[in-house]
Amino acid sequence: MSENVAAEQLRLFIERVERLEEEKKGISDDIRDVYIEAKSQGFDSKTMRAIVRLRKMEKDARDEMDALLETYRTALGLV
Amino acid sequence: MSENVAAEQLRLFIERVERLEEEKKGISDDIRDVYIEAKSQGFDSKTMRAIVRLRKMEKDARDEMDALLETYRTALGLV
Amino acid sequence: MSENVAAEQLRLFIERVERLEEEKKGISDDIRDVYIEAKSQGFDSKTMRAIVRLRKMEKDARDEMDALLETYRTALGLV
Amino acid sequence: MSENVAAEQLRLFIERVERLEEEKKGISDDIRDVYIEAKSQGFDSKTMRAIVRLRKMEKDARDEMDALLETYRTALGLV
DNA sequence: ACGTTTGCGCTTTAGC
DNA sequence: GCTAAAGCGCAAACGT
Numbered sequence: 001m002s003e004n005v006a007a008e009q010l011r012l013f014i015e016r017v018e019r020l021e022e023e024k025k026g027i028s029d030d031i032r033d034v035y036i037e038a039k040s041q042g043f044d045s046k047t048m049r050a051i052v053r054l055r056k057m058e059k060d061a062r063d064e065m066d067a068l069l070e071t072y073r074t075a076l077g078l079v
Numbered sequence: 080m081s082e083n084v085a086a087e088q089l090r091l092f093i094e095r096v097e098r099l100e101e102e103k104k105g106i107s108d109d110i111r112d113v114y115i116e117a118k119s120q121g122f123d124s125k126t127m128r129a130i131v132r133l134r135k136m137e138k139d140a141r142d143e144m145d146a147l148l149e150t151y152r153t154a155l156g157l158v
Numbered sequence: 159m160s161e162n163v164a165a166e167q168l169r170l171f172i173e174r175v176e177r178l179e180e181e182k183k184g185i186s187d188d189i190r191d192v193y194i195e196a197k198s199q200g201f202d203s204k205t206m207r208a209i210v211r212l213r214k215m216e217k218d219a220r221d222e223m224d225a226l227l228e229t230y231r232t233a234l235g236l237v
Numbered sequence: 238m239s240e241n242v243a244a245e246q247l248r249l250f251i252e253r254v255e256r257l258e259e260e261k262k263g264i265s266d267d268i269r270d271v272y273i274e275a276k277s278q279g280f281d282s283k284t285m286r287a288i289v290r291l292r293k294m295e296k297d298a299r300d301e302m303d304a305l306l307e308t309y310r311t312a313l314g315l316v
Numbered sequence: 317a318c319g320t321t322t323g324c325g326c327t328t329t330a331g332c
Numbered sequence: 333g334c335t336a337a338a339g340c341g342c343a344a345a346c347g348t
Contacts, residue, residue, distance in 0.1 A: 010127070013117040017110055017131050024106045031099045038092040047229055048089070052096050054222045061215040068208050168285070171275040175268055175289050182264045189257045196250040204346070206247070210254050
Protein backbone atom coordinates (compact mmCIF):
# COMPACT_ATOMS: atom_id res chain seq x y z
CA MET A 1 0.00 0.00 0.00
CA SER A 2 2.91 2.38 0.62
CA GLU A 3 3.37 2.92 -3.12
CA ASN A 4 -0.07 4.42 -3.20
CA VAL A 5 0.83 6.76 -0.37
CA ALA A 6 3.98 7.81 -2.20
CA ALA A 7 2.06 8.26 -5.44
CA GLU A 8 -0.50 10.40 -3.65
CA GLN A 9 2.24 12.54 -2.08
CA LEU A 10 3.89 12.94 -5.47
CA ARG A 11 0.60 13.99 -7.02
CA LEU A 12 0.16 16.66 -4.36
CA PHE A 13 3.67 18.02 -4.93
CA ILE A 14 3.10 18.09 -8.69
CA GLU A 15 -0.17 19.93 -8.27
CA ARG A 16 1.40 22.50 -5.95
CA VAL A 17 4.05 23.17 -8.56
CA GLU A 18 1.49 23.44 -11.34
CA ARG A 19 -0.58 25.88 -9.30
CA LEU A 20 2.47 28.05 -8.67
CA GLU A 21 3.47 27.90 -12.34
CA GLU A 22 0.04 29.24 -13.24
CA GLU A 23 0.40 32.10 -10.78
CA LYS A 24 3.79 32.91 -12.24
CA LYS A 25 2.33 32.90 -15.73
CA GLY A 26 -0.38 35.30 -14.53
CA ILE A 27 2.22 37.73 -13.20
CA SER A 28 4.18 37.58 -16.46
CA ASP A 29 0.98 38.52 -18.23
CA ASP A 30 0.44 41.42 -15.82
CA ILE A 31 3.93 42.70 -16.61
CA ARG A 32 3.21 42.48 -20.31
CA ASP A 33 0.02 44.46 -19.75
CA VAL A 34 1.87 47.22 -17.93
CA TYR A 35 4.22 47.63 -20.91
CA ILE A 36 1.24 47.73 -23.25
CA GLU A 37 -0.49 50.36 -21.14
CA ALA A 38 2.68 52.43 -20.95
CA LYS A 39 3.10 52.18 -24.72
CA SER A 40 -0.48 53.39 -25.21
CA GLN A 41 0.52 56.49 -23.28
CA GLY A 42 3.48 57.15 -25.51
CA PHE A 43 6.34 55.39 -23.73
CA ASP A 44 8.72 53.20 -25.67
CA SER A 45 8.71 49.70 -24.19
CA LYS A 46 12.19 48.84 -25.39
CA THR A 47 13.59 51.80 -23.47
CA MET A 48 11.49 50.96 -20.44
CA ARG A 49 12.78 47.41 -20.42
CA ALA A 50 16.34 48.75 -20.66
CA ILE A 51 15.72 50.98 -17.65
CA VAL A 52 14.26 48.13 -15.60
CA ARG A 53 17.20 45.94 -16.56
CA LEU A 54 19.74 48.63 -15.72
CA ARG A 55 18.21 49.33 -12.32
CA LYS A 56 18.25 45.63 -11.55
CA MET A 57 21.89 45.33 -12.54
CA GLU A 58 22.81 48.25 -10.34
CA LYS A 59 20.90 46.82 -7.42
CA ASP A 60 22.54 43.42 -7.88
CA ALA A 61 25.98 45.05 -8.01
CA ARG A 62 25.24 46.93 -4.80
CA ASP A 63 24.07 43.75 -3.08
CA GLU A 64 27.18 41.94 -4.23
CA MET A 65 29.36 44.76 -2.88
CA ASP A 66 27.56 44.62 0.46
CA ALA A 67 28.09 40.89 0.68
CA LEU A 68 31.77 41.32 -0.14
CA LEU A 69 32.23 44.01 2.51
CA GLU A 70 30.47 41.77 5.00
CA THR A 71 32.93 39.01 4.14
CA TYR A 72 35.81 41.40 4.79
CA ARG A 73 34.34 42.49 8.12
CA THR A 74 33.99 38.91 9.24
CA ALA A 75 37.49 38.05 8.06
CA LEU A 76 38.90 40.99 9.99
CA GLY A 77 37.02 40.04 13.12
CA LEU A 78 34.97 43.22 13.09
CA VAL A 79 31.26 43.29 13.76
CA MET B 80 6.22 71.24 -17.00
CA SER B 81 4.79 68.36 -19.06
CA GLU B 82 8.16 66.59 -19.08
CA ASN B 83 7.86 66.28 -15.34
CA VAL B 84 4.43 64.78 -15.64
CA ALA B 85 5.71 62.33 -18.22
CA ALA B 86 8.72 61.52 -16.05
CA GLU B 87 6.47 60.90 -13.08
CA GLN B 88 4.21 58.64 -15.13
CA LEU B 89 7.22 56.72 -16.40
CA ARG B 90 8.50 56.31 -12.85
CA LEU B 91 5.16 54.84 -11.79
CA PHE B 92 5.14 52.37 -14.69
CA ILE B 93 8.71 51.31 -13.91
CA GLU B 94 7.85 50.77 -10.26
CA ARG B 95 4.79 48.72 -11.13
CA VAL B 96 6.92 46.46 -13.31
CA GLU B 97 9.59 46.14 -10.62
CA ARG B 98 6.99 45.25 -8.03
CA LEU B 99 5.58 42.55 -10.30
CA GLU B 100 9.04 41.22 -11.07
CA GLU B 101 9.63 40.80 -7.34
CA GLU B 102 6.39 38.89 -6.96
CA LYS B 103 7.37 36.67 -9.85
CA LYS B 104 10.73 36.05 -8.22
CA GLY B 105 8.95 35.13 -5.00
CA ILE B 106 6.85 32.53 -6.80
CA SER B 107 9.90 31.05 -8.48
CA ASP B 108 11.44 30.69 -5.04
CA ASP B 109 8.29 28.98 -3.80
CA ILE B 110 8.49 26.49 -6.67
CA ARG B 111 12.10 25.82 -5.82
CA ASP B 112 11.09 25.19 -2.21
CA VAL B 113 8.44 22.66 -3.24
CA TYR B 114 11.07 20.69 -5.16
CA ILE B 115 13.38 20.82 -2.16
CA GLU B 116 10.63 19.61 0.17
CA ALA B 117 9.73 16.81 -2.25
CA LYS B 118 13.37 15.82 -2.46
CA SER B 119 13.60 15.68 1.34
CA GLN B 120 10.77 13.12 1.18
CA GLY B 121 12.60 10.97 -1.30
CA PHE B 122 11.34 12.27 -4.64
CA ASP B 123 13.77 12.99 -7.44
CA SER B 124 13.37 16.59 -8.60
CA LYS B 125 14.66 15.93 -12.10
CA THR B 126 11.94 13.34 -12.62
CA MET B 127 9.32 15.62 -11.08
CA ARG B 128 10.27 18.43 -13.45
CA ALA B 129 9.95 16.01 -16.36
CA ILE B 130 6.45 15.05 -15.19
CA VAL B 131 5.38 18.69 -14.87
CA ARG B 132 6.75 19.41 -18.35
CA LEU B 133 5.01 16.39 -19.85
CA ARG B 134 1.65 17.23 -18.27
CA LYS B 135 1.95 20.76 -19.57
CA MET B 136 2.60 19.49 -23.09
CA GLU B 137 -0.43 17.24 -22.82
CA LYS B 138 -2.58 20.09 -21.58
CA ASP B 139 -1.37 22.34 -24.39
CA ALA B 140 -2.10 19.59 -26.91
CA ARG B 141 -5.61 19.20 -25.52
CA ASP B 142 -6.21 22.95 -25.63
CA GLU B 143 -4.96 23.00 -29.20
CA MET B 144 -7.33 20.19 -30.09
CA ASP B 145 -10.25 21.99 -28.40
CA ALA B 146 -9.52 25.16 -30.35
CA LEU B 147 -9.43 23.16 -33.56
CA LEU B 148 -12.75 21.49 -32.79
CA GLU B 149 -14.24 24.88 -31.95
CA THR B 150 -13.10 26.15 -35.34
CA TYR B 151 -14.79 23.24 -37.05
CA ARG B 152 -18.00 23.75 -35.06
CA THR B 153 -18.12 27.40 -36.02
CA ALA B 154 -17.39 26.63 -39.66
CA LEU B 155 -20.19 24.12 -39.72
CA GLY B 156 -22.60 26.53 -38.09
CA LEU B 157 -23.02 24.29 -35.04
CA VAL B 158 -23.20 25.57 -31.47
CA MET C 159 26.68 12.60 -54.59
CA SER C 160 25.51 15.87 -53.04
CA GLU C 161 24.67 14.12 -49.77
CA ASN C 162 28.31 13.24 -49.45
CA VAL C 163 29.30 16.81 -49.98
CA ALA C 164 26.84 17.92 -47.32
CA ALA C 165 28.04 15.20 -44.97
CA GLU C 166 31.62 16.30 -45.52
CA GLN C 167 30.72 19.93 -44.85
CA LEU C 168 28.89 18.92 -41.70
CA ARG C 169 31.90 16.92 -40.52
CA LEU C 170 34.12 19.95 -40.99
CA PHE C 171 31.76 22.20 -39.02
CA ILE C 172 31.54 19.64 -36.23
CA GLU C 173 35.31 19.34 -36.06
CA ARG C 174 35.73 23.11 -35.93
CA VAL C 175 33.32 23.27 -33.02
CA GLU C 176 35.07 20.42 -31.23
CA ARG C 177 38.44 22.10 -31.69
CA LEU C 178 37.09 25.34 -30.22
CA GLU C 179 35.43 23.49 -27.33
CA GLU C 180 38.82 22.01 -26.48
CA GLU C 181 40.42 25.43 -26.47
CA LYS C 182 37.66 26.72 -24.25
CA LYS C 183 38.18 23.81 -21.88
CA GLY C 184 41.90 24.65 -21.78
CA ILE C 185 41.17 28.22 -20.78
CA SER C 186 38.77 27.11 -18.06
CA ASP C 187 41.57 24.94 -16.71
CA ASP C 188 43.94 27.90 -16.82
CA ILE C 189 41.49 29.96 -14.78
CA ARG C 190 41.21 27.17 -12.25
CA ASP C 191 45.00 27.07 -12.03
CA VAL C 192 45.20 30.80 -11.34
CA TYR C 193 42.82 30.41 -8.40
CA ILE C 194 44.89 27.50 -7.11
CA GLU C 195 48.10 29.47 -7.42
CA ALA C 196 46.53 32.46 -5.68
CA LYS C 197 45.29 30.22 -2.90
CA SER C 198 48.79 28.80 -2.44
CA GLN C 199 49.94 32.36 -1.82
CA GLY C 200 47.34 32.92 0.84
CA PHE C 201 44.43 34.41 -1.10
CA ASP C 202 40.92 33.15 -0.53
CA SER C 203 39.45 31.97 -3.84
CA LYS C 204 35.86 32.52 -2.79
CA THR C 205 36.60 36.18 -2.10
CA MET C 206 38.55 36.47 -5.34
CA ARG C 207 35.63 35.04 -7.29
CA ALA C 208 33.33 37.56 -5.58
CA ILE C 209 35.61 40.41 -6.64
CA VAL C 210 35.78 39.20 -10.24
CA ARG C 211 32.00 38.82 -10.27
CA LEU C 212 31.44 42.29 -8.79
CA ARG C 213 33.77 43.98 -11.27
CA LYS C 214 31.99 42.22 -14.12
CA MET C 215 28.59 43.31 -12.83
CA GLU C 216 29.75 46.90 -12.58
CA LYS C 217 31.17 46.80 -16.08
CA ASP C 218 27.96 45.30 -17.45
CA ALA C 219 25.90 47.98 -15.70
CA ARG C 220 28.10 50.68 -17.20
CA ASP C 221 27.77 49.18 -20.67
CA GLU C 222 24.01 48.98 -20.26
CA MET C 223 23.90 52.62 -19.18
CA ASP C 224 25.97 53.63 -22.22
CA ALA C 225 23.62 51.77 -24.52
CA LEU C 226 20.63 53.45 -22.89
CA LEU C 227 22.15 56.89 -23.26
CA GLU C 228 22.92 56.10 -26.88
CA THR C 229 19.26 55.20 -27.37
CA TYR C 230 18.25 58.55 -25.88
CA ARG C 231 20.67 60.42 -28.12
CA THR C 232 19.27 58.72 -31.20
CA ALA C 233 15.69 59.34 -30.10
CA LEU C 234 16.43 63.02 -29.59
CA GLY C 235 18.07 63.30 -32.99
CA LEU C 236 21.45 64.18 -31.52
CA VAL C 237 24.67 62.67 -32.79
CA MET D 238 53.86 48.00 3.71
CA SER D 239 53.23 44.26 3.15
CA GLU D 240 49.52 44.91 2.67
CA ASN D 241 50.39 46.88 -0.42
CA VAL D 242 52.46 44.03 -1.76
CA ALA D 243 49.61 41.63 -1.08
CA ALA D 244 47.12 44.03 -2.67
CA GLU D 245 49.33 44.31 -5.75
CA GLN D 246 49.63 40.54 -6.00
CA LEU D 247 45.87 40.18 -5.66
CA ARG D 248 45.33 42.76 -8.38
CA LEU D 249 47.59 40.81 -10.70
CA PHE D 250 45.76 37.55 -10.03
CA ILE D 251 42.40 39.24 -10.61
CA GLU D 252 43.59 40.71 -13.87
CA ARG D 253 44.94 37.36 -15.07
CA VAL D 254 41.55 35.80 -14.37
CA GLU D 255 39.73 38.63 -16.13
CA ARG D 256 41.99 38.33 -19.15
CA LEU D 257 41.34 34.59 -19.36
CA GLU D 258 37.59 35.10 -18.92
CA GLU D 259 37.68 37.44 -21.90
CA GLU D 260 39.53 34.88 -24.01
CA LYS D 261 36.99 32.27 -22.99
CA LYS D 262 34.18 34.60 -24.00
CA GLY D 263 35.88 35.13 -27.35
CA ILE D 264 36.01 31.41 -28.00
CA SER D 265 32.35 31.02 -27.04
CA ASP D 266 31.58 33.69 -29.60
CA ASP D 267 33.64 31.85 -32.21
CA ILE D 268 31.64 28.69 -31.54
CA ARG D 269 28.42 30.64 -31.91
CA ASP D 270 29.70 31.96 -35.24
CA VAL D 271 30.44 28.48 -36.52
CA TYR D 272 26.85 27.42 -35.77
CA ILE D 273 25.57 30.53 -37.53
CA GLU D 274 27.72 29.83 -40.57
CA ALA D 275 26.58 26.21 -40.63
CA LYS D 276 22.97 27.33 -40.36
CA SER D 277 23.44 29.69 -43.31
CA GLN D 278 24.48 26.61 -45.31
CA GLY D 279 21.37 24.73 -44.36
CA PHE D 280 22.44 22.80 -41.26
CA ASP D 281 20.24 22.75 -38.19
CA SER D 282 22.21 24.00 -35.20
CA LYS D 283 20.14 22.13 -32.63
CA THR D 284 20.96 18.85 -34.35
CA MET D 285 24.60 19.83 -34.67
CA ARG D 286 24.79 20.54 -30.95
CA ALA D 287 23.26 17.12 -30.28
CA ILE D 288 25.94 15.49 -32.45
CA VAL D 289 28.74 17.33 -30.68
CA ARG D 290 27.30 16.31 -27.31
CA LEU D 291 26.94 12.69 -28.38
CA ARG D 292 30.48 12.46 -29.74
CA LYS D 293 31.78 13.93 -26.51
CA MET D 294 29.93 11.31 -24.48
CA GLU D 295 31.37 8.59 -26.68
CA LYS D 296 34.87 9.99 -26.31
CA ASP D 297 34.47 10.22 -22.53
CA ALA D 298 33.22 6.63 -22.45
CA ARG D 299 36.23 5.50 -24.47
CA ASP D 300 38.62 7.38 -22.21
CA GLU D 301 36.93 5.84 -19.20
CA MET D 302 37.34 2.39 -20.73
CA ASP D 303 40.99 3.05 -21.52
CA ALA D 304 41.63 4.13 -17.94
CA LEU D 305 39.95 0.97 -16.69
CA LEU D 306 42.01 -1.23 -18.98
CA GLU D 307 45.15 0.57 -17.86
CA THR D 308 44.21 -0.15 -14.25
CA TYR D 309 43.84 -3.84 -15.06
CA ARG D 310 47.14 -3.94 -16.92
CA THR D 311 48.94 -2.37 -13.98
CA ALA D 312 47.23 -4.67 -11.50
CA LEU D 313 48.27 -7.68 -13.55
CA GLY D 314 51.85 -6.47 -13.85
CA LEU D 315 51.61 -6.17 -17.61
CA VAL D 316 53.13 -3.37 -19.62
C1' DA E 317 34.76 11.87 -0.43
C1' DC E 318 29.92 13.50 -0.54
C1' DG E 319 26.26 16.43 -0.60
C1' DT E 320 24.80 20.92 -1.08
C1' DT E 321 24.94 25.26 -3.26
C1' DT E 322 26.10 28.41 -6.72
C1' DG E 323 27.48 29.79 -11.51
C1' DC E 324 27.33 28.90 -16.43
C1' DG E 325 25.52 27.48 -20.91
C1' DC E 326 21.80 25.89 -23.50
C1' DT E 327 17.07 25.88 -24.70
C1' DT E 328 13.01 28.06 -25.12
C1' DT E 329 10.12 31.88 -25.29
C1' DA E 330 8.78 36.58 -26.14
C1' DG E 331 9.36 40.90 -28.51
C1' DC E 332 10.18 43.47 -32.81
C1' DG F 333 11.37 35.13 -38.94
C1' DC F 334 14.98 36.64 -36.41
C1' DT F 335 17.16 38.52 -32.60
C1' DA F 336 17.54 39.06 -27.75
C1' DA F 337 16.39 37.86 -22.90
C1' DA F 338 14.55 34.92 -19.48
C1' DG F 339 14.33 30.34 -17.34
C1' DC F 340 15.87 25.98 -16.84
C1' DG F 341 19.20 22.09 -16.30
C1' DC F 342 23.77 20.69 -15.66
C1' DA F 343 28.34 20.78 -13.86
C1' DA F 344 31.83 22.60 -11.23
C1' DA F 345 33.04 24.44 -6.49
C1' DC F 346 32.56 25.01 -1.72
C1' DG F 347 31.81 23.22 2.94
C1' DT F 348 31.09 19.20 5.85
